[in-house]
Amino acid sequence: MSDGPVTASFPALGTTATVAVTSSGSLETARGLLVEQLDAVDLACSRFRPDSELSFVNAHAGSPVLLSLLLARAVRCALDAARRSDGHVDPTLGAQLRAAGYDRTFALVRERDSWHVTLPPARGPAWADVELDDEQRILLVPAGIELDLGATAKALAADDAARTIAAATGSGALVSLGGDIAVSGEAPPGGWAIRIADDHDAPLSTPGPTVAISGGGLATSSTTVRRWLTDEGEAHHILDPRSGRPAVTPWRSVSVAAATCVDANVAATTAVVLGESALGWLADRGLPTLAVRRDGSTATVAGWPEEAHAA
């Protein structure tokens, strides 16, 4: 055991990937495993790569498609997330995201001066109409629907990678993909210390509360980072499935700790969409949460440490 966890970071999935391990001798192996897994996730789940499996699926909406194991798991995860969030985290908003201007990797979206919003025709929730045969791995997406697995696929990748790295190296492992964090194996003494901020790319010295987790995951959804200009004003990437438009929310960021990174991510995104009523939704589920309003005021739920916020 070294003095503390050692980390490595690199760009992946349009964001920053970080792996931390409690045993410094395991870092290179851990990094290699994470690179390999994220490459596979990108090739399966990217909405922006024309050669990705998801692009093929979206191009064949209306026809049954035989999926790889990886994409079948990612789609099942996204459909489960839709069901558990009462449809507030909806993987069938790909066309709406494109129409809102998020039609390419965010680095390229950000470079545009503006974007003319032309929303597709309004429709009811489509996620319940997506049919996935888990045994045969056959997916049928209704014609006219585009899948976007952005939120849950990243969190699922963090969960899987942390578990794989811990099992392969015997070291405690933390994986962060754009601030969505999963941990596995034995945590360092005092737990994995995590700074909460608006932007996951902020330096570790940035002001903000610090919490420690020993298992599961922690995710932050924010409307302040992934933003761009349109002819209707500023847009962000968290859509309200009820309108097909960027969610109108009092929250600038919501951080949730849960049993897995997927659970945390789904809850945090749902909270942004639900607005103030999210506090009751989160409390009902016992999910420790820090929610920060646009005016800077905060709310905590279900045992999120108040003293951490005061620190």
Add this chain to the structure above:
Amino acid sequence: MSGHPESRRHAALQRDAAVRRLRRTTQVSVALMVAVGGVFAALAAASTHLKKAVVATSTSRASAAAVVVQAPAPPLVGMQSAPPGPSAAPAAPAPAPAASYQQPVVVSGGS
């Protein structure tokens, strides 16, 4: 109308022969149309079923006797054999996060 009885009889025989020829031609045409229709139906059926796989299962409408296409698959990696990530409902960790005064390892924030 008047004329020689022999010529009237001859005309009647010619008429009867013409009616028989017309009846035979109609029968042959109908038989040919049925046969050609059958050939085209068989060709159409063969062109649909010989070139694409048909997968039938009993578990979901998604796979019920449907023509299935397949995308290029990503490489196999260890995570594919990992147990399912999401639980039945978002679940709180045990225990909940604690306040920490250690140097953070990573930042959780928007991306």
